[in-house]
Amino acid sequence: MDMSLIKEAPATAEPALSEIAVSVRNISKNYGAVEALKDLTLEFPRGQLTSLLGPSGCGKTTLLKIIAGLLEPTSGEVEVNGKPVTGPGPNRAFVFQDFALLPWATVMRNVAFGLELRSINKSKREDIAAKYIKEVGLGGFENSYPHELSGGMRQRVGLARALSVDAKVLLMDEPFSAVDEQTRRKFQEDLLGLVQNENKTFIFVTHSIEEAVYVSDQIAILLPRPSRVSEIIRPSGFRHKDHDQIRRDPEYLDIVDDIWASLRSYVE
Amino acid sequence: MKLFGYNLPGMSSLIIWGLLWELIGQLDVTFFVPPLSEVLATLFEIIGTPAFLKALGETGYAFVVGVFFAVFIGIPVGILMGRSRLLDELLLPWVNVFLSAPLTALVPVLMVLFGFGMKSIIITTTLFAIWIIILNSRAGVKQINRSLVEMAKSFGASPADAFFKIYFWAALPEILGGVRIGVIRAVKGVIIGQLLISIVGFGALFELYSSNFLMAHFWAVLIVLFALAFTIAEFLAYLERRVAYYAAKR
Amino acid sequence: MANRSLYLKILSAVIIFGAWEIAGRIPVSYAFPTFLESMAALGNMALDGRLWEAYAETLRPLVVGVAISTVLGIGLGLWIGLSKFFDWLVSPIFIVMQSAPLAALIPLLVMAYGIGLTSKVFVVCIMAMPVIVLNTASAVRHTPESMKEMCKSFLGTRTDMLIKIIIPAASPLIFSGLRLGVSAGFIGAILAELKITPTGVGDIITFSRSIADYPSMYAAIFSIIVLAVLFLNLLERTEKTLFKGHDRGYVSD
Numbered sequence: 001m002d003m004s005l006i007k008e009a010p011a012t013a014e015p016a017l018s019e020i021a022v023s024v025r026n027i028s029k030n031y032g033a034v035e036a037l038k039d040l041t042l043e044f045p046r047g048q049l050t051s052l053l054g055p056s057g058c059g060k061t062t063l064l065k066i067i068a069g070l071l072e073p074t075s076g077e078v079e080v081n082g083k084p085v086t087g088p089g090p091n092r093a094f095v096f097q098d099f100a101l102l103p104w105a106t107v108m109r110n111v112a113f114g115l116e117l118r119s120i121n122k123s124k125r126e127d128i129a130a131k132y133i134k135e136v137g138l139g140g141f142e143n144s145y146p147h148e149l150s151g152g153m154r155q156r157v158g159l160a161r162a163l164s165v166d167a168k169v170l171l172m173d174e175p176f177s178a179v180d181e182q183t184r185r186k187f188q189e190d191l192l193g194l195v196q197n198e199n200k201t202f203i204f205v206t207h208s209i210e211e212a213v214y215v216s217d218q219i220a221i222l223l224p225r226p227s228r229v230s231e232i233i234r235p236s237g238f239r240h241k242d243h244d245q246i247r248r249d250p251e252y253l254d255i256v257d258d259i260w261a262s263l264r265s266y267v268e
Numbered sequence: 269m270k271l272f273g274y275n276l277p278g279m280s281s282l283i284i285w286g287l288l289w290e291l292i293g294q295l296d297v298t299f300f301v302p303p304l305s306e307v308l309a310t311l312f313e314i315i316g317t318p319a320f321l322k323a324l325g326e327t328g329y330a331f332v333v334g335v336f337f338a339v340f341i342g343i344p345v346g347i348l349m350g351r352s353r354l355l356d357e358l359l360l361p362w363v364n365v366f367l368s369a370p371l372t373a374l375v376p377v378l379m380v381l382f383g384f385g386m387k388s389i390i391i392t393t394t395l396f397a398i399w400i401i402i403l404n405s406r407a408g409v410k411q412i413n414r415s416l417v418e419m420a421k422s423f424g425a426s427p428a429d430a431f432f433k434i435y436f437w438a439a440l441p442e443i444l445g446g447v448r449i450g451v452i453r454a455v456k457g458v459i460i461g462q463l464l465i466s467i468v469g470f471g472a473l474f475e476l477y478s479s480n481f482l483m484a485h486f487w488a489v490l491i492v493l494f495a496l497a498f499t500i501a502e503f504l505a506y507l508e509r510r511v512a513y514y515a516a517k518r
Numbered sequence: 519m520a521n522r523s524l525y526l527k528i529l530s531a532v533i534i535f536g537a538w539e540i541a542g543r544i545p546v547s548y549a550f551p552t553f554l555e556s557m558a559a560l561g562n563m564a565l566d567g568r569l570w571e572a573y574a575e576t577l578r579p580l581v582v583g584v585a586i587s588t589v590l591g592i593g594l595g596l597w598i599g600l601s602k603f604f605d606w607l608v609s610p611i612f613i614v615m616q617s618a619p620l621a622a623l624i625p626l627l628v629m630a631y632g633i634g635l636t637s638k639v640f641v642v643c644i645m646a647m648p649v650i651v652l653n654t655a656s657a658v659r660h661t662p663e664s665m666k667e668m669c670k671s672f673l674g675t676r677t678d679m680l681i682k683i684i685i686p687a688a689s690p691l692i693f694s695g696l697r698l699g700v701s702a703g704f705i706g707a708i709l710a711e712l713k714i715t716p717t718g719v720g721d722i723i724t725f726s727r728s729i730a731d732y733p734s735m736y737a738a739i740f741s742i743i744v745l746a747v748l749f750l751n752l753l754e755r756t757e758k759t760l761f762k763g764h765d766r767g768y769v770s771d
Contacts, residue, residue: 065667068671069670069671070667070670070671088670088671088672088673089673090673092671093671093672094667094668094671094672096664096667096668097664098662098664099664100662100664100665100667100668102665102682102683102686102687103687104686104689104761113672113682114672114673116682117669117672117673117674117675117678117682118672118673147762161672165672171671276606278606278609278610279610279613280606281606281607281608281609281610282610282611282614284607285610285611298630300626300629300630354526357522357523357526357527357530358526358529358530358533359530361527361530361531362530362534365743365747368701368746368747368750368751369743369746369747370701370704370705370707370708370742370743370746371705372705372708372709372712373708373719373723373739373742373743374739374743375712376712376723376724376727376735376739377735377736377739379727380547380549380727380732380735381547381549381550452616452617455617455618455619456619456620456621458619459619459621459622460619460621460705460709463621463622463624463625463709463713464709464712464713470622474622474625475625477625478625478626478628478629481629486625486626489622490622490623490626493618493619493622494614494618494619497617497618497619498613498614498617498618500617501616501617502617
């Protein structure tokens with residue numbers, strides 16, 4: 001196992017401290033006697049996509065919800081742009097695994113819902129929503145209801161909703177796990193474009209090794225019981241390459257293999 | 269509900285309501301609500317009397333026989349409906365009609381046809397219980413996983429085997445669910461029947477107590493009835509939970 | 519195959535009503551009129567206006583009772599669903615009411631409130647309320663967790679959560695609770711008319727029986743059952759169109 005080489009290779013890509021958008025320090029989370037997270041420290045560089053990868057039960061979603069302010073850590077602190085997190089805030093937006101769309105609302109209202117909760121007037125928020133509906137490729141579906149859309153389209157609605165509140169940090173909880181394989185690939189490509197074009201920080205929870213390596217600037221591997229960061233990997237060699245070249249890049253393949261080698265003992 | 273870190277059991281708040289009842293009774297707020305303690309004292313007084321035991325026996329008899337018919341007609345009819353499309357299409361509209369129909373309205377018909385006695389009450393009880401049992405048994409058979417049936421066939425199961433080893437068990441959670449709701453409805457049916465045909469069982473007892481303004485007696489009987497109904501419902505829910513474990517895993 | 523299903527429905531209606539007609543002609547009992555006699559009696563009552571007067575009388579406690587149960591029941595249900603303490607305090611009463619033969623309270627209600635409208639409204643309420651309360655409470659409790667988290671993460675307030683997430687998400691189950699409540703209310707309304715004082719349709723039933731005018735008695739019973747079934751069917755259809763796709767919006771497929 002030659003992880004040291006990979007860790008050293010992108011050393012030049014180490015972000016400067018001011019370039020840290022989100023930092024998590026000494027976070028622990030207990031559910032009664034169960035330690036879900038223990039003394040976890042991790043930094044998320046600005047404008048990049050960081051994946052939280054690990055076997056099920058390793059606390060990656062818990063960590064994401066703590067960053068979102070939906071869960072309170074038992075101890076430790078989270079800072080977003082240097083300010084401590086005490087609850088949900090306008091600088092973060094969440095994309096849900098099961099989409100969390102309002103089934104009684106149209107695509108338009110669903111996308112504008114984040115703005116609606118911020119009391120932005122109707123015509124303004126619908127203008128903004130319309131823009132993002134087009135951007136995620138759902139133009140023409142503004143007046144459809146979620147049950148009329150496919151799984152993939154529903155997640156695009158969820159994504160547009162998160163984009164439209166213009167938060168600097170996007171938190172994505174296994175966003176593509178409920179869509180089919182082809183749609184998922186398309187999503188991953190679109191996500192790469194999004195990271196490049198929007199100046200946002202993405203925190204991305206996934207249990208798919210290939211997906212993590214494909215989309216991430218930085219991969220944090222979490223191991224369970226109790227959860228801790230076992231290593232951080234920064235693929236760099238293929239980031240600039242064309243989308244369809246990545247999957248056959250030797251570095252991509254090596255990293256996928258190495259991660260599997262370190263995770264396989266945790267799979268029942 | 270937690271209090272000082274202790275989980276309070278689900279039904280424990282009934283104690284508070286019981287105390288409130290006692291208080292209202294002691295304060296003599298209304299003639300119709302005697303103190304709970306007085307009601308309970310009356311309860312122990314009358315529970316062994318022949319009149320009470322007779323009422324309980326008659327009600328229990330009508331209830332058991334009514335439920336027996338509902339179960340042993342309802343389940344086979346439901347299973348047959350689930351298996352045969354023609355039968356299903358012929359019967360389903362009627363089952364749905366009687367499921368939502370106010371069956372109370374039929375009691376006068378039963379009275380003129382079958383007399384003011386036990387027979388009418390038993391039929392009322394059956395009528396209240398049977399439709400949901402049919403409907404649930406049907407739904408249970410309909411939802412059986414096709415691959416389970418194909419598995420049985422591929423291993424060479426005879427039709428009888430397939431029925432007793434596959435259909436019945438696979439549909440059991442739904443069937444039991446139907447029986448539970450049916451039995452709860454039967455409890456209501458047997459009481460409604462007795463109220464309208466008020467010369468038998470608790471119906472007669474209620475008539476006696478209310479015409480003599482024996483409030484404590486009246487409440488005592490109500491408590492017994494409600495407690496019995498609740499116990500029956502909870503017991504069946506417990507049985508249903510015991511088979512529900514595999515309902516989720518089919 | 520919509521036609522096959524329709525034909526079979528008609529066929530099964532013909533079989534049942536035919537059997538009624540034949541049984542009446544034999545006759546199986548002196549108190550069993552034929553189907554046609556009963557329908558003729560129904561037509562007569564409809565023509566001379568007796569039927570409509572009776573329904574105006576019967577539906578009054580039903581409408582008032584269901585209206586009270588709806589407002590009170592949904593209010594209590596929301597409260598139970600939102601507050602753990604209130605849930606612990608109040609739920610058991612409705613759980614017991616749900617399984618208890620509440621009809622047994624009628625003699626008591628008559629003693630306390632007499633034989634007028636109040637008692638009848640009460641009967642409808644105690645029959646209809648438990649299912650409305652319990653359905654509302656469980657709907658509120660089962661609001662999908664991720665929708666609540668979504669609202670929180672997009673900075674929704676507690677009021678937003680209640681009005682924009684919890685109530686709309688609960689409304690299909692609340693509505694079906696109402697439908698079951700109306701169904702129980704019908705039972706209560708008829709029971710009240712048969713047991714407390716014969717008025718309205720209950721009066722037609724009781725009076726016709728006392729003068730052995732069985733066709734009129736059967737006609738009245740037939741009409742109230744048809745009315746209840748049709749109305750409940752209408753509610754079920756409304757429910758289906760109103761909440762189409764509601765439970766599919768957030769489930770992954």
